[in-house]
Amino acid sequence: MRIVPVTADVSIKRDIDTGTxxxxxxxxxxxxxxxxxxxxxxxxxxxxxxxxxxxxxxxxxxxxxxxxxxxxxxxxxxxxxxxxxxxxxxxxxxxxxxxxxxxxxxxxxxxxxxxxxxxxxxxxxxxxxxxxxxxxxxxxxxxxxxxxxxxxxxxxxxxxxxxxxxxxxxxxxxxxxxxxxxxxxxxxxxxxxxxxxxxxxxxxxxxxxxxxxxxxxxxxxxDMIAGPSEIVVLADEQADARFIAADLLSQAEHDEQASAVLVTTSQKLAEQVAVEVETQLAPLPKKAIAEASIRDYGVIYVARDLVEAIDVVNQLAPEHLEILTEEPMNLVGRIRHAGAIFVGPYSSEPVGDYFAGPNHVLPTNGTARFSSPLNVDDFTKKSSIISYSKQALQTNGHKISALARLEA
Amino acid sequence: MRIVPVTADVSIKRDIDTGTxxxxxxxxxxxxxxxxxxxxxxxxxxxxxxxxxxxxxxxxxxxxxxxxxxxxxxxxxxxxxxxxxxxxxxxxxxxxxxxxxxxxxxxxxxxxxxxxxxxxxxxxxxxxxxxxxxxxxxxxxxxxxxxxxxxxxxxxxxxxxxxxxxxxxxxxxxxxxxxxxxxxxxxxxxxxxxxxxxxxxxxxxxxxxxxxxxxxxxxxxxDMIAGPSEIVVLADEQADARFIAADLLSQAEHDEQASAVLVTTSQKLAEQVAVEVETQLAPLPKKAIAEASIRDYGVIYVARDLVEAIDVVNQLAPEHLEILTEEPMNLVGRIRHAGAIFVGPYSSEPVGDYFAGPNHVLPTNGTARFSSPLNVDDFTKKSSIISYSKQALQTNGHKISALARLEA
CATH class of the missing domain: 3.40.50.1980 (Nitrogenase molybdenum iron protein domain)
Known part of the structure; x- marks a missing residue:
């Protein structure tokens, strides 16, 4: 897996498949x-x-x-x-x-x-x-x-x-x-x-x-038209490289276009995860798919500090984010853009995909900047209700007319 | 203005302008x-x-x-x-x-x-x-x-x-x-x-x-791509035909493609409004526009009773709905589809367009069936948070694995 320093413009956007x-x-x-x-x-x-x-x-x-x-x-x-x-x-x-x-x-x-x-x-x-x-x-x-x-x-x-x-x-x-x-x-x-x-x-x-x-x-x-799946893992030096590699690969296995990214403050962890990914790849039944995904859409970013690392995560706006740092819950408030945030070492993606309760239909391809997981609001709509009394209309009628004339 | 009985399939949908x-x-x-x-x-x-x-x-x-x-x-x-x-x-x-x-x-x-x-x-x-x-x-x-x-x-x-x-x-x-x-x-x-x-x-x-x-x-x-504006007035026999005609025409004046519809339980009111529309049309500065709109997208439905009338309103799913009946607020709960509901004789559309508080950016062309007025949710998004403890994962891990295997 490629290990790269953070550059100005990180992105995991892929072309949306609009068919032939x-x-x-x-x-x-x-x-x-x-x-x-x-x-x-x-x-x-x-x-x-x-x-x-x-x-x-x-x-x-x-x-x-x-x-x-x-x-x-x-x-x-x-x-x-x-x-x-x-x-x-x-x-x-x-x-x-x-x-x-x-x-x-x-x-x-x-x-x-x-x-x-x-x-x-x-x-x-x-x-x-x-x-x-x-x-x-x-x-x-x-x-x-x-x-x-x-x-x-x-x-x-x-x-x-x-x-x-x-x-x-x-x-x-x-x-x-x-x-x-x-x-x-x-x-x-x-x-x-x-x-x-x-x-x-x-x-x-x-x-x-x-x-x-x-x-x-x-x-x-x-609902949304979902793109290929994505995971971003945000980790510091105390995280377990084997777990991270396993989580990255379980996403990569889904689809050659899936994206698996590690953002870390630790060069050492970056190198360990890169090795672990190679090791764990070999015996996978869906090795070819995972390999292609890691090659084309997998990357390890090494950030100078947690501030830069979080900035990368927000730029990526991932579908799934796992936070594997010393005090993971404390970082949730700084995550602006992510479909689902998995906090700490006991919250890997399958917990949310099948069982925990939150929805697994999530915004992909950077659209977490402005879209949400599928939710109850998606199956309701709002209507405004406006009821003025005679008194309210008498008090405000001339203002309403003046504002209306402004646009005539 | 045409006066027609309620037919099985009422609709005010117009083609969306997708340009040349x-x-x-x-x-x-x-x-x-x-x-x-x-x-x-x-x-x-x-x-x-x-x-x-x-x-x-x-x-x-x-x-x-x-x-x-x-x-x-x-x-x-x-x-x-x-x-x-x-x-x-x-x-x-x-x-x-x-x-x-x-x-x-x-x-x-x-x-x-x-x-x-x-x-x-x-x-x-x-x-x-x-x-x-x-x-x-x-x-x-x-x-x-x-x-x-x-x-x-x-x-x-x-x-x-x-x-x-x-x-x-x-x-x-x-x-x-x-x-x-x-x-x-x-x-x-x-x-x-x-x-x-x-x-x-x-x-x-x-x-x-x-x-x-x-x-x-x-x-x-x-946000949405808005279609031409629409008003539906739901009225019974006690409503004032002059006010209704004025409200219909103020919508029709906007745009030749605007739609103005009256749904009423009263044949008498229907006829009065038809006459009033003719009378009030004549001196309008934007007479030509209003006339085209009323001709092409204006209609008066006479319903057998309030139940049928409300059913027509829900089928039309209008952008703006005015309720001018004896107990208008009591009918709000039966309106399933409308962008904004204006209740009673002192709540004409300009009250909501410029001043009252609710948003005037509303779903058009029947999309009130599934869309909402522009609102605060449109400028936010949600992220799910999932944090499992070691204990929670130990208790539930085998169930999560079993469910995951079901889809492998």
Missing amino acids: ETQREAVEAIIQQVRDQGDQAIRELTKKFDGADIENFRVTKQELEGAYAEMDQSLIEALREAITNIRDFHERQKRQSWLTTKEDGTILGQKITPLDSVGVYVPGGKAAYPSSIMMNVIPAQVAGVERIVMVSPAGADGKLPASVLVTASELNVKEIYKIGGAQAVAALAYGTESIQAVDKITGPGNIYVALAKRAVFGKVDI | ETQREAVEAIIQQVRDQGDQAIRELTKKFDGADIENFRVTKQELEGAYAEMDQSLIEALREAITNIRDFHERQKRQSWLTTKEDGTILGQKITPLDSVGVYVPGGKAAYPSSIMMNVIPAQVAGVERIVMVSPAGADGKLPASVLVTASELNVKEIYKIGGAQAVAALAYGTESIQAVDKITGPGNIYVALAKRAVFGKVDI
């Missing part, structure tokens, strides 16, 4: 086909892309209940505990509508209203993503969204993984369709005979899903 | 020129488009102070009162960071951090928009944004209107540049020798400004 011309055209065509032919288009496209011949996309009660037999009880318990933790954290984000009154009879306020309906995209394919279901569904439920629809592509056998069905079931999600790709996004945005359109679509997906979300944005709201 | 190919190419070229040549490009483009030959764009202290001589004292007082009202309302939106602790040593939390820097675009040209300055700058200040930059195109004389300078001065905005158009947006997004880049750009503008904001989105954050 061919991909964009394919997505446009799919959306148009779904708008024109509804369910029939969904059936054809699901057969074409997922290899599944499905007459009724909707998951039945029997499928949901049957999935429990395939799941280990201890895993179900772990899922339940994660759900409790995530729900508890998001409950604390909930906000109340408020009104304020004045003696002249004026009432002003802010009404918080949940969205009517939300569609959650859950990726399928080689792996199953129960955590993605929890992280998208729970904030919507806490916000009070009445209709939550889940879509996820089935395997060629027409089935969803048991872990996906059980997680949905534990969350009491009842409207689930076995569809995926751009066609699922189109169905959620425009509706078909059997699927009613929603107001917002969230959740991760491949490039076709991302392009479809971009294309329907405006018709419906969408 | 020529306009989009012009904007791309301007942005590139500013990125390549910085201040020199800004000078050339300002001369070309605004007709102003400006060496130093930055407004001086002398200009700010000098503007007061041109402003009526009572108008300054009205501005100050509006600023107090707007600041008071937005202070109530402010949120605190929070932490929660568990007995096993776990600390979880949500840190709220203001954005570092924001650029506010203030349109110039024929009119001055002090209210736009207040509505964009105040929420950013309340959020705690340290650097607030204002840009506004000067007249051919190289000057900004006195009302703009005085409003900025009253708000203590000190970094103001006399630049406008796509070149100002490019300067804010990418920076030049004399203007440092910002993290977010807000504020309304013409089609070139809107296209430039779209083009730089991703590099920086932007």
Whole structure:
């Protein structure tokens, strides 16, 4: 891993994948086909892309209940505990509508209203993503969204993984369709005979899903389009190089475009971590991916002091930040830009990715400068309330007219 | 004005103006020129488009102070009162960071951090928009944004209107540049020798400004791109047809694409308002604009009862909603989608546009289904905090591993 001194302009930004011309055209065509032919288009496209011949996309009660037999009880318990933790954290984000009154009879306020309906995209394919279901569904439920629809592509056998069905079931999600790709996004945005359109679509997906979300944005709201994952570790000389190397590599393993960065005040630690990364890389099953990620987007910055190190972190504005310094909590107040801050040696990223409670859908690619983790606010909106009394209007009418004339 | 019964699918959506190919190419070229040549490009483009030959764009202290001589004292007082009202309302939106602790040593939390820097675009040209300055700058200040930059195109004389300078001065905005158009947006997004880049750009503008904001989105954050203005009046038989017609027309006057809609339970009121609109249209200075707006985007819906009427309002999801019924406040809880709700006969739209306190930057074109008025949250972002203790990790480590393996 490269060890470099801090330069004026550090950045881990990568180009956002906007797909190829061919991909964009394919997505446009799919959306148009779904708008024109509804369910029939969904059936054809699901057969074409997922290899599944499905007459009724909707998951039945029997499928949901049957999935429990395939799941280990201890895993179900772990899922339940994660759900409790995530729900508890998001409950604390909930906000109340408020009104304020004045003696002249004026009432002003802010009404918080949940969205009517939300569609959650859950990726399928080689792996199953129960955590993605929890992280998208729970904030919507806490916000009070009445209709939550889940879509996820089935395997060629027409089935969803048991872990996906059980997680949905534990969350009491009842409207689930076995569809995926751009066609699922189109169905959620425009509706078909059997699927009613929603107001917002969230959740991760491949490039076709991302392009479809971009294309329907405006018709419906969408969450962010996530870039490759990032970790920045901020550490001083007392941190453990082996742990740091392991955390950097577990991010690098995800994706060749993932970024793993160490910012440290210790030249010695920098050198130890560089060696550890080499050592730990060798036996990894996903060695090739991790190697490419470390080579292209991995770097160790050695800063003169903690002030400079923190400045580097704020410039990077990472998705995940781990603080491994002597008094890590004391530094949190100086971190201006980060999606999630993992404090101290017992808080590695998986703690937050699957279990602790905060959301794992985080701003990437430097957008933590102005974006937030997915949260309850994303599933509500505000309306202003303005009620003037006769007296308030009489007192203030001439001022309001004067200000209005200023802009005529 | 057309009087129609309620049909299944009511909507006031209009096509969003995405500009012509020529306009989009012009904007791309301007942005590139500013990125390549910085201040020199800004000078050339300002001369070309605004007709102003400006060496130093930055407004001086002398200009700010000098503007007061041109402003009526009572108008300054009205501005100050509006600023107090707007600041008071937005202070109530402010949120605190929070932490929660568990007995096993776990600390979880949500840190709220203001954005570092924001650029506010203030349109110039024929009119001055002090209210736009207040509505964009105040929420950013309340959020705690340290650097607030204002840009506004000067007249051919190289000057900004006195009302703009005085409003900025009253708000203590000190970094103001006399630049406008796509070149100002490019300067804010990418920076030049004399203007440092910002993290977010807000504020309304013409089609070139809107296209430039779209083009730089991703590099920086932007607020919404506003569509034409809308008003929906919800009224029963006791409402005053003259007032309603006046409010509908004052919206229609803004823009040929503006939309003015009455939803009423009273056929009689519907007919009265239709007549009143005709009568009041005739003498209007902007008659042609108002007439086109009413013709193309004006309609009176007659609903069977209040339930159906409210359903229509929620389907329309209007930017501005006026409720003129017998017990208007009692209906607020049934309004799910509206940017701002004006309650009762003394709360017409200008009350909220200029003075009362709530923000006048509101979601248009049906986006009130999922968007909010501009508010303090728009100028902050959240970071999650996760701190596990040794004990917490020991207790939960195996569950976290099991959940992680589920997704491998």
